[in-house]
Every structure is written in C-alpha cells, then in structure tokens.
Amino acid sequence: MIRIENLNVDLGEFLLRDIRLSVEENDFFVLIGPTGAGKTVLIEAVAGLVPVKSGRIFIRDRDVTRLPPEKRGISIVYQDYALFPHLTVLDNVLYGLHFHHVSREEKEARKKELVRQLNLGRLLHRYPGTLSGGELQRVALARALIIHPDVLLLDEPLSALDPGFREEIRDSLRTLHRHSDVTFIMVTHNFAEALSLGRSGAVINNGVIEQQGEIEDIFRRPRSRFVAGFVGMKNCSRAEFRGTKAVVDGLDIETGRKRENREGYIAIRPEDVVLSRKPLQSSMRNVFQGKITSVQDRGFFFEVSVAVRGAVFVSLITKSALLDLELRKEAGIWIAFKATAIHVF
Amino acid sequence: MRTRELFFWVMISSGIVIMAFILLPMIQLMTAPSFSMLGKTIKDADVLRAIWLSVYTSGLAALIAFVLGTPLAYLLSRAKFRGKGIIESVIDLPIVIPHPVVGIAILSIAGRNHWVGRVLAELGIRIMGSVTGIVTVLTFVGLPFYINAAREGFESVPPRLERVSRSLGASMVSTFFRITFPLAGRSILAGGVMCLARAVSEFGAVVIIAYHPMIAPVMIYERFEAYGLKYSQPVAFWLVLLCLVLFLVLRMLTLYRKRGR
Numbered sequence: 342m343i344r345i346e347n348l349n350v351d352l353g354e355f356l357l358r359d360i361r362l363s364v365e366e367n368d369f370f371v372l373i374g375p376t377g378a379g380k381t382v383l384i385e386a387v388a389g390l391v392p393v394k395s396g397r398i399f400i401r402d403r404d405v406t407r408l409p410p411e412k413r414g415i416s417i418v419y420q421d422y423a424l425f426p427h428l429t430v431l432d433n434v435l436y437g438l439h440f441h442h443v444s445r446e447e448k449e450a451r452k453k454e455l456v457r458q459l460n461l462g463r464l465l466h467r468y469p470g471t472l473s474g475g476e477l478q479r480v481a482l483a484r485a486l487i488i489h490p491d492v493l494l495l496d497e498p499l500s501a502l503d504p505g506f507r508e509e510i511r512d513s514l515r516t517l518h519r520h521s522d523v524t525f526i527m528v529t530h531n532f533a534e535a536l537s538l539g540r541s542g543a544v545i546n547n548g549v550i551e552q553q554g555e556i557e558d559i560f561r562r563p564r565s566r567f568v569a570g571f572v573g574m575k576n577c578s579r580a581e582f583r584g585t586k587a588v589v590d591g592l593d594i595e596t597g598r599k600r601e602n603r604e605g606y607i608a609i610r611p612e613d614v615v616l617s618r619k620p621l622q623s624s625m626r627n628v629f630q631g632k633i634t635s636v637q638d639r640g641f642f643f644e645v646s647v648a649v650r651g652a653v654f655v656s657l658i659t660k661s662a663l664l665d666l667e668l669r670k671e672a673g674i675w676i677a678f679k680a681t682a683i684h685v686f
Numbered sequence: 687m688r689t690r691e692l693f694f695w696v697m698i699s700s701g702i703v704i705m706a707f708i709l710l711p712m713i714q715l716m717t718a719p720s721f722s723m724l725g726k727t728i729k730d731a732d733v734l735r736a737i738w739l740s741v742y743t744s745g746l747a748a749l750i751a752f753v754l755g756t757p758l759a760y761l762l763s764r765a766k767f768r769g770k771g772i773i774e775s776v777i778d779l780p781i782v783i784p785h786p787v788v789g790i791a792i793l794s795i796a797g798r799n800h801w802v803g804r805v806l807a808e809l810g811i812r813i814m815g816s817v818t819g820i821v822t823v824l825t826f827v828g829l830p831f832y833i834n835a836a837r838e839g840f841e842s843v844p845p846r847l848e849r850v851s852r853s854l855g856a857s858m859v860s861t862f863f864r865i866t867f868p869l870a871g872r873s874i875l876a877g878g879v880m881c882l883a884r885a886v887s888e889f890g891a892v893v894i895i896a897y898h899p900m901i902a903p904v905m906i907y908e909r910f911e912a913y914g915l916k917y918s919q920p921v922a923f924w925l926v927l928l929c930l931v932l933f934l935v936l937r938m939l940t941l942y943r944k945r946g947r
Contacts, residue, residue, distance in 0.1 A: 390849045410852040417853045423846045427868050439864075440855030488854055 342366040342524050343492060348386060348396035355382045356548040360396070364541075369518050369525045371539030371556060373532060373571065379548040380528040384494040387526070388415050401491055411440065416485035420497040422477040424469040430480050431465040437488035455483040458520070459513060475506030479513065486517065495527040499534055514538060532572050536560060544568045564686050566606060574608035574684065575644075575655045587685070590651030595626040597680030606686050613682035614656035616645060616666060617675045625677040633672050636663070643668075647676050712926070719920040727920035733905065737924060740902040743817060744885035747824035751832035751881045756874065759833045760866070763840035781830050789894025792823055815896045823891040828881035835880055839873020840866060872939055879936045886929060 348360040357379050364370045372380045385391045387398055389410035397406045405413045416437070424433050434455065438448055456462055459479040469477060478498060485493055498514065499507045515538060518525050529535055535542055535556055543553035544567070552559055552568045563569040569577045580587035582600045587593075587607050594607065615621065620628050631649035642657045645668060654676055658666075668674065719727075727733050762774065780788065795802045796813035806813065813819035843866050851861040867874070889903035897904060902925045910918035 385849075388849070388853050390852070409857075410849070411855045411857055413853075415853055417850060419846055419850065421846070423844065423850045425847060425851075425865055425869075436851070436864075437854030437856075440857075440860065484850075484854070494853075 342368070342401060343387065343526070344399040344402075345387070346397045346399075348383075348398065349394040350379075350382055350386050350391060350548075351394050352382060352391060355379050357382055357386065358548045360548075360550055362543060362550065362553060364524060364526060367522050367524055369527070369538055369540045371535040371542035372526065372528045372545055373530070373535045373542055373559075374545035375530055375571070378530075378545045380530075380545055381496050382548075383545065384417070384496060384526060384528055387413075387492070388417050388494055389413050390417075414491040415494055416488060416490040416492075417494040418478075418481045418485045418496065418498055420501050422469070422474075422481045422501075424477060424480055424484070426469050429466050429468055430461060430472070433469065433480055434461070434465075434483045434487055436484060441488050451487050451489070455487055458517065459483050473506070474502045475509055478502065478506070478510050482510075482513065482517065486521070486523065490523060492524045492526060495525065497528055497530070499529070500531070511538065532560070544571060546571075562684060562686070563608065569606070569608040569684070569686075573610060575611045576614065577606055577608040578652060580605060580607045580685075582685070587683070592629065592650055592652050594683065595680050596683050596685060597626065600685065608684045608686070609654070609678055609682055611644065611655045611657040613678050614647075614654050615677045616647070616656050616658060616662075616668070617677065618666060620675050621677045623677065624679070626680045627683075628675060628677045630673065630675050633668060633670055633674055636668055636670060645674075647674055649676065715919060715922060716926065719923050723920045724923060728924060732900075733902075733921055733924070736900050736902045736905040736921070737928065739817070739820075739899055740886055740925070741928070743820045743824055743901065744828075744882050746821045747828050747885040748832065748878045748882040750821070750825045751829050752874070752878055755829055755833045756836055759836035759877075760840050760862070762833075763837045764845065777833050778830050780827050785827070785888065785890025786894050788826055789823055789891040792819075792826065792891075793895060813895065815898060817896075817899060819895040820892055820899070820901060823895050824885035824888055827888050827891060828885040831884050832877040832881035835877025836870065836874050839870035839877070842873065843869045876936055876939045879932055879939065883929060883932045883936065886925070886932070 343362070343364040345360055345362040348357060350357040355377070360383060372383060374380050382391055386393055387400075389405065389408060393406055397404055399405065400413060400415070425436065428436065434452065435448070438451075443451070456465070459482060461479060461483060464472060464476055464480065469480070472480065482498075495514070499510055502510060511534070514525070514527075517523075518538075527535075527538065539556040541553070541555045542559065544551045544559060546567050552564050559568065560572050563572055563574060566577055578589045580589045580594070581604050582588075582596075582602055584602075585596055585599050587596050587600075589607065596607070615625070620630070629649040631647040631654070633645060634648045634653065635644075635646045637644045637646075639657075642659060643663045645656045645658060645663075647654050647656065656676065658668075666674075758777075762770065783791070793814065794800065796806060796819070797803045798807065803813075811818055813822060847865055847869070848861050851865045852858070856864065887903065889907065892901055893904055893907070900908070902921065906918045906921045906925065909921060
C-alpha cells in the first residue's frame with residue numbers, strides 16, 4: 342500500500358534518516374515517538390508537504406515522491422484541527438469536493454454518511470470559532486474523509502483534547518476505520534493510544550526508525566533500550582548471559598531457558614515486579630532482598646524503586662498496597678518476578 | 687499603578703501636550719472657514735476637479751499597489767531566502783526618501799537621457815505634467831504601506847491551513863484564492879486604505895512631476911501662495927474631511943480585526 346524507501350529529509354531542526362517503512366492496505370498504522378522525533382515530518386513527507394532530499398515514496402505502487410500533495414490521494418488531520426475559520430462547518434466538510442469530480446448525489450450521500458457517523462447534524466451552520474475541541478476534531482475528520490482518500494494521515498489527533506473528548510474521538514477513529522477501506526496512519530507520542538488503536542506501527546527516535554512491526558509485538562518484544570523504555574519497560578539493564586542466567590551488576594537472574602553466552606539487555610515491566618515484606622513462597626523464580634530507594638506518587642499508582650546490590654528495580658503498586666506494605670524509603674523489602682516476565686534482547 | 691508617583695503625572699501631562707499639539711491646529715483649520723465659504727468652495731469647479739483628481743489618482747495608485755504588491759507580499763510572508771532582508775529594506779525605501787527627491791528621481795529616469803524615458807516616449811507615455819506621472823509617484827510613495835500591511839496579513843494565516851487545503855485536492859492557486867486571500871482580506875483592505883491615504887496626502891513628489899493637472903494638495907499650496915491662509919483653508923477643509931473618512935474606515939477595519947475571531 343505505502344512503501345517508503347531510504348527516505349531522507351533535512352529541515353534543519355528536523356531530520357529523517359534512511360527511513361524504510363511499509364504499510365499494508367487498510368492498516369491502522371501508528372508512528373510512535375517522543376516530541377521532536379520527526380513523526381510529523383514523516384507524515385508530511387508522505388503528504389508531499391515537505392521537501393524530500395532523497396529516497397522514494399510509493400502509494401498504491403505509484404511513485405508519488407515528486408507529486409504535489411493534491412495528486413497523492415491523501416488527507417491530513419492535524420492536532421490543532423486546522424479548520425478554515427472563515428467557512429462554516431458544512432463548507433469546511435465539503436471543501437475537498439470542489440476539487441474532485443463527484444456527482445451531486447454522491448456528494449450528498451457522502452455528506453449524509455459522515456454527518457451521521459460523526460454526529461455533526463447540529464453543527465453544520467456554525468463557524469469553527471464557536472466549537473469545542475472534540476467537535477472541531479470531528480469536523481476535521483469529516484473534511485478529511487469526504488474525499489475518500491487512499492490514506493488518512495492523523496497528526497496527534499488526540500493530544501490536544503480533554504480526556505472526555507479523547508475517549509470519544511478514539512472511539513470515532515476506531516469506528517471510522519472499521520467501516521472504511523481507508524488506510525490510517527496516525528502519529529502519537531503516547532504508547533497507550535497506539536496500543537488501543539493501532540494494528541501495526543513503528544517507533545521513531547531522532548529521525549530514525551527504531552523498530553517496526555505489529556504494535557502488540559513492539560509492546561511485548563522491544564528490540565532496543567529506547568523502545569523498551571518507550572513502551573513502559575522501565576526496568577532495562579545491560580546483562581551478561583550465562584546458561585539460563587542473566588548477570589546484572591553481579592546479580593544472577595533466572596531467565597527460564599538456556600541462552601547463547603553473550604552480552605545484551607533484559608527488560609521487565611514494573612507492573613510485573615511484586616513487592617513483599619517476607620520472601621514469597623510462589624512459582625516465581627527470581628526473589629531478591631533489597632532496600633527501597635524512593636517512593637514516587639504517579640497519580641493512580643506509586644512507583645517504588647528498590648536497590649538490590651548494584652541493580653535497581655522499579656515496581657508499580659496501588660496506593661492500598663503501598664499502605665498495606667507500609668513502604669517507606671530505606672526500608673528493607675523483597676522483590677519477586679517470573680522468569681517469563683523477562684524480555685531479553 | 688500607583689497614581690501618586692511623579693512619573694504618573696509626567697505621563698499624563700506629556701499625553702495632554704501631544705493631544706493639544708495634534709488637535710488644536712486641526713480644530714482651528716476645520717472651524718475657521720465660514721459655512722458660506724465652504725459652500726462656495728465645494729461648488730468651485732476647479733476645487734472639485736482637483737479633489738476628484740486626488741481621489742482617483744490615489745485610488746489608481748492603491749489599485750496598482752494591490753495588483754503588483756499582493757504577490758510579492760505573499761512571497762515575502764512565506765518564503766525564506768537569502769537577501770530577503772535586503773528586499774524588505776528596498777520596499778521600505780520610499781518611506782525614508784524625502785518627497786521632492788522621489789519626484790526628482792522619477793523624473794530623472796523618465797527623461798530622454800535614460801533608456802526608460804526613451805522607451806516610454808516610444809510608447810507615447812508622458813510622465814512630466816500628466817496624470818500618468820501623478821499616479822506613478824503616488825504608487826511609489828504608497829507601495830510600502832500596502833505591501834507591509836498585506837505581508838502581515840498573509841503572515842497571520844497559518845501555513846497549516848494551506849497545507850490542509852492542498853491535501854484536500856486544491857492546487858496552490860485555488861488554495862490562495864479560497865483560503866489565504868479571504869483570511870488576509872481585512873489586512874489587505876487596510877493596506878489598500880493606508881496606501882490610498884498616503885497617496886492623497888502626497889504633495890512634495892507630485893509638485894515636482896506635475897504642477898498641472900492640479901491635485902488638491904497642490905491647489906491648497908497655490909491658493910496659499912497666491913491669496914493667503916484664508917483662501918487655502920476651505921480647500922484644506924474638504925481634503926481633510928476626505929482623509930478623515932479614509933482614516934475612520936481604516937480604524938474600523940483594524941479595530942474589528944483585533945476584536946473579531
């Protein structure tokens with residue numbers, strides 16, 4: 342569907358280096374990365390809105406690298422909605438149809454369908470300046486989809502929204518994707534969004550693709566330290582593998598199966614690290630005694646750091662667990678985790 | 687702000703001085719001529735012709751500035767290139783050059799000693815003492831005001847809106863006419879009015895190029911020279927009234943822009 346070959350973009354402050362990507366037809370593809378990683382530049386390059394230094398972009402096997410944006414069969418939705426302030430909601434939605442040869446009946450049918458799907462009925466004659474964030478984003482989606490693009494590019498569509506609207510737009514995106522054959526490419530810095538919406542995706546950092554594949558797979562099996570951190574595997578350390586063990590700062594950690602003797606990394610999700618006052622009698626193969634070095638309030642959860650010899654493990658626990666265990670800094674504590682919770686790369 | 691501080695009183699009194707400085711002469715000018723004088727003046731065919739000439743040459747100047755200046759203003763608002771600062775300075779040049787010098791400079795290329803003058807003569811275009819000449823200098827002095835206002839207007843339109851428009855299938859031209867131009871419209875109009883107002887008030891450059899046909903400021907000067915203050919005031923009254931109307935339109939446009947949206 343979309344194939345990007347050795348793409349290089351140089352915008353001074355933003356760089357993309359040797360990007361290779363492929364996106365399947367009708368996929369929901371998510372580009373994930375921190376702010377400033379070059380995600381938006383990448384979709385703008387697909388849209389033809391930024392100059393490409395070298396490399397090629399194919400949409401439906403057609404080389405679009407040198408085509409102007411209006412000839413690529415794409416639509417773009419920006420984080421700040423970018424609605425035309427001098428046009429009503431209806432005129433915004435219909436805007437793209439001025440430039441596409443569509444019969445009157447077809448126009449009306451598409452409009453009706455999108456107005457229904459995105460619940461725009463009561464907004465049609467208002468101006469963008471009077472709408473809420475969620476409403477603006479719904480209008481922007483309708484405007485982008487009415488031209489039936491091959492690809493819909495979404496630039497952080499949820500980031501600027503209040504939590505309530507975010508849920509609503511997330512659901513809308515899911516339904517819209519399910520009911521159309523448009524390929525969605527979404528940019529986000531939030532891995533939770535990617536996980537809830539995306540089918541496949543890529544993690545991008547400093548203008549380079551770190552990993553791509555199915556979102557589930559990126560989530561479970563990150564292949565670099567950066568990706569591990571990004572998908573929430575806060576416990577990531579350099580390790581030396583000997584037999585079935587991984588040695589981290591002199592600590593022998595059981596990984597459950599025999600591995601090649603080499604150096605690498607192990608990563609464990611903080612929610613997989615269990616804390617207890619006494620050594621746990623369980624099937625968990627790794628049980629260590631350590632000392633709490635910090636307890637941090639993360640809102641719904643607390644993040645507890647435990648030093649075991651030279652290594653530090655982070656565990657996520659609920660507030661009630663924190664109170665039950667009477668955790669405080671400097672206190673002695675036992676940690677335990679399963680061998681299967683360890684991701685090796 | 688603490689009202690008792692000395693600095694507060696300095697600000698207030700300097701403000702009063704400035705207001706008086708601007709308003710006293712204006713009020714005197716506008717109230718000095720008697721109604722009968724004003725009535726007689728406005729019926730005077732020469733006066734009417736001069737004011738009308740002022741209005742339509744200035745209008746033409748603003749129109750030319752609009753047609754020629756809009757693309758450049760748009761380019762300056764969007765493109766980044768080396769030497770952009772130089773181009774912007776060149777555009778501002780007519781503001782700082784003394785007005786009679788503008789007239790002399792234009793005359794110096796319009797004569798037979800310069801190839802431009804020879805080309806113009808070939809085409810049968812006369813600058814010296816003609817309406818064409820008046821429009822030429824008025825455009826010269828008015829252009830910076832139009833281009834700067836239009837450029838600011840274009841700059842206030844987010845490029846993102848243009849990008850979205852392009853992605854929805856609009857070409858660059860359609861995007862400009864459907865999105866950018868309407869959104870910058872108010873600034874463009876304000877720029878046009880500013881250019882027009884600047885042109886109406888021009889004297890120094892015009893008097894070098896064309897004493898006749900006579901525009902209103904030249905006529906005021908002539909009446910003052912020939913008959914004295916009393917006879918120049920009524921013509922000045924009508925010209926000022928015209929400028930005030932333009933000024934009012936401009937203020938309405940800019941104020942509305944600040945409050946609206």
